[in-house]
Amino acid sequence: MGRPRVTSRGVLERLGFELFAERGFDDTTVDDIAAAAGIGRRTFFRYFASKNDLVWGDFEEQLVRLDALLTAAEAGTPLMDALREAVVEFNRFDPAVVPWHRQRMALILRVPTLQADSAVRYASWRALVAEFAARRLELPASDLLPQLIGSTVLAACVTAYEQWLADENADLGRLLDLAVGQLAAGYRGLPG
Structure with missing residues (x-):
């Protein structure tokens, strides 16, 4: 049957x-x-x-969730700290979902066929972060600094994911916190 x-x-x-x-x-x-x-x-x-x-799942809904986390960031929180906190929370998963998420991210980051598709989706994610940075910095989203922040935060997150996939015992939240935190050290002194 x-x-x-x-x-x-x-x-x-x-x-x-x-x-x-x-x-x-x-x-x-x-x-x-x-x-x-x-x-x-x-x-x-x-x-x-x-x-x-199918591999990306409900990516558009997830972008809405990330946007909500960024929007909810306290105005007094420094820009990079707000981004770090939102990214860590955005990537928090129920332990039962973690094996599926690990498989999803291994496909996204390691299958050449999906890497080209990833560029388009990552552009949406990066733009959301750049728009948040632009609002905080009171700059147009198209300016260099918000675009740089969007690109480097994405790079930090992808690097954290690569480390997580390489070590089954690694804690994704800790890696993301560390990666974006270290990146933030380079942006110290920014307003917003």
């Missing part, structure tokens, strides 16, 4: 991850995922625009 049909985005995502772990990302097709879920290809595309979107 086979597996029951999957009609949940979350369950479909986990099935995809199981197949990626078993076969590899590039060797798993949308048709493979749909077949494993007991659904048609067209139904898959109701949940995800592409196989890459």
